[in-house]
Amino acid sequence: MKWLALTCAVVMLMIPLSTHAAQEAASISIEQMRSDIDGWARRVNEIEAQIQKMNVQAVNEKDIKWKLCLDDILATIKGVSASIISARNRMDDMIRSEKKDAAQVQFMLIKGLADAAERAFTESQGCPRQLTRVDTSSTIEKEEDKSITGTRGDKGGIGDAMGQDFTEDFATERDPNDLGAEDPIDGAGTDTPGGPTGTPDNTGGDTEGPIDTMPPFVEPSPEK
């Protein structure tokens, strides 16, 4: 009963829509329909190419989150593109067999598919990414997620957890020769050659000055 009621509701809804679409299509010539379909097909191909390009960019930027979202949309677009080709062929068959009404239904189906492709493209623009920003030149540039990569000097990451650069916002505590380069490994100083050291900027990591040095015996010069 439930399914029957649902089917009736859908049919009731579709009837006026189909009637409206059929009325709209009936007023269009066959040449106009073919021309419109060619335009929609080109647009769907463009959309597919653009999403494919974004997908490649996502791979290059190793933005897994972005890529997963684009993959879904790209699959949809490819399906839409294939459906348009198929519907276009069916429509041509209908026209050849002089079934104009059936051809108009295929035309409306293609129009719906083209609309679906546009919606999918709009959806692709809102795909979530790892921190994103759009700069003034309107190029999309991925920023590193500091909490994952742990770039030195930024919040997040192992260096930050270990208290590295805790006082760097104080002018007197800044290393005047600190080049501010990222630490590609985020090891909080454990990757230093030689033996183990404390975390840089902490007391144990300070290897400068006499605390870590030694004075071996030097013979005093008699002349001195």
Add this chain to the structure above:
Amino acid sequence: MMPIRACLFCSFFLFAFAGTSLFAQEGEREKQAEKGFRLSDTAIMNVHFTLAPEFESNINNVSTRSYYEDHRDSTNNYTHTETKDLVLHLSPGIRAKIDDKFKTLAMAFLINYNLYTGLDDKKSFEKLTTLSALHFDTDILGEFNKDGNVVVRALNNLKRNSNLDVLTIENGLHTNLLEDFSLSVYIKNSEETLSLKLSSGIQLNYFEESLFSPYNFWSSRNNVYGQWKFLPKTAAFFNASFTYQDYFNADPVSRHDQRSMPLSVFVGVLGQITPKISLKLLGGYANSFSKEMHHDGLAGAEFVYKHSENTLFTLGYLRSLSPVAIYQYYSMDKAYLGFTQKLLHSRLLLKFDASYSHLAYGKNVKYPLENNPAQTRIDDNDTPNDASDDITTVTTVTQKSVDREDHLIRIEPMVSYNILHWLGISLKYSFETKQTPFYAATRVTRSGGGVPPSDVSYHLYYDYMDHRVLLSLAADY
């Protein structure tokens, strides 16, 4: 009259300075992130300047137990005394960087002029080569293929200073040049959870005083480091390192024995355990392939408590093995703690650091005999046509050279205030002391050659105490 004028001038200066800073504060807060002169979209330049007067109670870190003894005329005897001085540090510097997604090219150049004013002893002002000196510190960095899985980094550091990083030949300050070049390759997976770093570098250390030339060295430092970041802020790691250090100007007889080749291998974990607590734990093995093979253990434990972005407490312990002249190697046990508190919206910083280090040295290869016997060397200058042809110098060295152990303690409280985000002032007190049973006595007798005979002894101890008070005004924009 002059002091009144000076006071008036200082008062005016401070008033103007404080006023300017107060007006600027609001605007500056909004510009916290902006610092440096942007030359283009990817290029930035920073400038630095520090003016820091420092009072030091024992500039040469001498032991007051050291003395000079003239066996022929006791009126010449004297005991070493501490020399205090006021040192003015002037440090202008510049940094420039071109940084984009694919590469970083950067350089830094810092000049540090230390002027010893001769407050206690005018000689400290006059000895320009060892005390007042123009130092510098330069860095050049190149990092390539940053967005790829294989990153290459080359770093070169050249500096002239008197505050040695890895080696002090003698208590006190001895100007040296240190050249350090390293090339590193980082290999990472796409998620940056697995990382491998291969690095190799060369160091060259050159002392400008000829007395210390036997301790000039070059070293090759090679390192393999691997890391598995199993959580965003926590990782397991291993590190294997081998250093070859050669004292190329050493006495040919002992040069081979002095060569130091420590190998270190250790594994551990580090990073965040809870949102407020982080740990580093490591353990490993070290060996010094020098004249004698020495097996040792490596260890490290660091506890970090970060209560908020304003409070940090660190407590740690380290055991390491390092190369050194004469003694082949030394192992260090170091315990340290630090407490840092930021107040007034990160404008005021209170900091306290303290550490204790125990250094145990290998055997002395220059005077290797046990039980500290006197060792005699006779220099008979027998050069033809030399005025000193007939001078005979007998040098007798007595030193405690076996089982040498030093104890170092350092305590440093500090307060710092950020006037602007790029301008700050700080006051730091530093206490440092070394206690060691090590001593050396050298008796030199001269006779012949028509010169008055002499018979003197130098008794040198190496324990010292040093107090420092440093006031810094630093601008880093």
